[in-house]
Each structure stands twice: as structure tokens, then as C-alpha cells.
Amino acid sequence: MQELFLLFMAASITNNFVLMQFLGICPFLGVSKEVPTAFSMGLATTFVMVTSAVVTWLVETVILVPLGIEYLQYIAFILVISSFVQLTELFVKKVSPPLYKALGIFLPLITTNCAILGLALLISMEGYGFIQSAVFGLGAGVGFTIAIVLMAGIRERLEFADVPKPLKGAPITLLVAGIMALAFTGLAM
């Protein structure tokens, strides 16, 4: 139990996917303008991460390894991920059309979010079990949500800050991301 908790904390905080491993930067910068949207994006990504972690684990152990086709890992994983992104998209469209509009292109782009493929590959590399994979996936998702919501909170305040003109927009956002990553490095020490 303690081991699982540590795994969760490692995935979400100390080895945060976005700020420590620099995966999934695209939505991290793209959908972090407002806290509510960022939070929803975090939830959607978390859902895809948990389900993908579990299902890729199943696919790996039940299909790829017994058939001896581990070399098709990437293709199989991407198939799983894109299917679940499609599912999430259908779900969000049904449940919350405004959110569907707010997320826009970034919703289908979860498919190409490297954090998710990275997650699946890390699970395979580390040789995690079924429960461990699920917890690791949840941790990664929560970590992504924390990072993106923090970023959105900071950017909301930056709107009113006196940012030097050349740094307005993307530069200050990247600087903030760097400083956040530094802070997270401190947590890992």
C-alpha cells in the first residue's frame, strides 16, 4: 500500500510528467489560459491516462508478449490511446458542448500528447503490474492536472501584471514554466 502511495506521489509530484520529464508541453502551454478550462483539460487527460495505462498494460501482457510482437508496441499503444481519446471526445461533446468548444483542437490532440505514450512506454519499461500501472497512470494524470492548473492560475494573474513589452505572451509563459520546473526540482531533492 505504502509502495503504491509512493508511486502515486512520484508520478504526480517528484517526477511530474510536465515539469520534471517535460512531456505534454503542448497542451500545457496551449490550454492554460483559464483555470476552469485547464482543469477540464487536466481531467480529460487524466481519464485518457488512467484508461490507457490499464489497457496498454493489458494489451502488452495479453496480446503483444504472448504473440511475440513487442516490436509493434508503439503502433498498438497509439491505437489504444487514439481510441480512448475518441471516446473522451464523444463523451465531452455529449456532456458539455461549451467545454467541447473551449478545448477545441487540444481535445483530439491528446492523442498525440507525448505524456500519454510516454506513460505507456514507461510502464512497459519499468515492468509495472496491473494495479501499479493504474496508480502510475492516475498519478501522472493528477500531476498533469496540477501543473496545468497552477500554470493557468499564474497566467490569469500575469494578465494584470506589468510585464515588460518584449516578454509579453509566449516568452513570459515559457519563463514561468521554467521557474515552475525549477521549483519542482527542489521537491525532488
Place this chain on the structure above:
Amino acid sequence: MEIISFASAVAGLGILGIIFGTGLAYASVKFAVEEDPKKIEIDEALPGANCGACGFAGCSSYAEAVAKGEEGIDSCPVGGEELIEKIADIMGVAASSSDEKKTAKVLCQGGNQETFNKAEYQGVPSCQAASMVDNFKSCQYGCLGFGDCAAVCDFDAIVMNDNGLPEIDPDKCAECGVCVTECPRSLIEIVSSNEDVITNCKSALKGKEVKVVCEKGCFGCTICAKKCPVDAIEMEDNLPVVDTEGCIGCGVCVKNCPTDAFVEVDF
């Protein structure tokens, strides 16, 4: 050995594909976004030409607005009375019928017989193209006669007659206004049956200048304005403009017009 690994690769990914495909197919039915059944019915009743005359992006978006109650049921000019009744049935409201009919009308009588060509045009046979070059027709305001309007009409309401002028069938015309914008000389207007008389000429020239270039053109004699018993006609750019509110439809102007440029609305 190679065949086996090949087969297992195909089988493995094939199975995955089938599983996820079925799952997604199921989900797309389960999570299908339900649309207002009224919207679907209205959408089916609408003509489906997506002409945009209602002011919406297409029939479907108009149907949605009607179903939500944001838009009146009579905004589709194409469907006419019949459609309004259908939508009224679907929405459960009473159709407010009006006797007003509208149609597009070509406001030019200068065909091949009435006018002449002062130069020969050998370019692309379209009004848009011909209007780019200097005027070849005697009347610089008149119909160029290449039938751009007839070509652009979605409802086959416009045919070019023997005299080289477009004729619009009021029954077929859906007053969508496509021809109005298409005509490079702005000769087509949507006229209402509420109007009694219209000026069938667009020439801003005066007197002899008109007489020379067209037999039926209005040359701004102002007889109609003077004879009108209720003073509903005013001259503007050498053309009579009828005040629809004031006009009593007596027809004095039409009878007295020396060139037949004034006509009664008769549809």
C-alpha cells in the same frame, strides 16, 4: 517462422483494431448528441438548397433557430406558404399567412430589338466579364444579356428569351436574391406584390440620350410624377421613384408613360 510472426502481427493488431472499432461504434451510438426532434423535422421540410436567403448559414441552422423559438417560421422565402404551414404544424403554432408575394424582377427592357451594339464584344461570354471592359452596348445601364443570372439561379426560374433578356418566372422564383447580387449592372430587384407599379428601367440618362440608345428606356420626362393624383411619385436620378405607401394603384402613370418604362405589378 517468418510467416508465423507475420501472421501473429496481423492477428494481434487486427484483433485490437476490431475491439476498439466496435467499442467506438458502440460509444458513438450511446453518446450520440441528441438533436431536437423538431429541428430534424423542420430540416426535412425545408427545401435544402442552403441558399441563405433566410439569413442563416444554411437550412440546418435556420431549422435549429426555429426549433429553439429564436426565429420566426416564415423566414424561408423559398418554401412559400406551403412550407410555413408545414413548420407551423411541427411547431404547433398558427401560420400567419399574408398575401404578399415576392419575386425577382429584371428592371430593363432593352433587349436586342430595343437597343443596339456600338461595338462587337468578343470576350468571355458572361456579364461579369463583359462589365469589366468598356461598354459595348448602346445603353450603359442596360442588360448585357449573357445570362449570368439564369446560370446562377438554383431554381431554374430564369430563362433568357429571344430578345436577349432574362425572364423570371414568379412561380418558380424563390426570391433568394442570388441573381440580384450576381447582376453586375444591378438590374434585378426583389419586388413585392404590395407594390402596384415599378419603373422598368435603370438608366440615369435624360431625354435624348436615352432615346438614342434604347426604344423603351425611361428618359425622365416626369409625366408620371406630374399626372399622379396622390403625388406618390418623385424623380430621382431622372427615374421615377414610387412611394409604395402613398400609391393607390390607379394606374394613371402607366397609361401616360410615353415609353412603356412604367409597368404594373401583375403577378
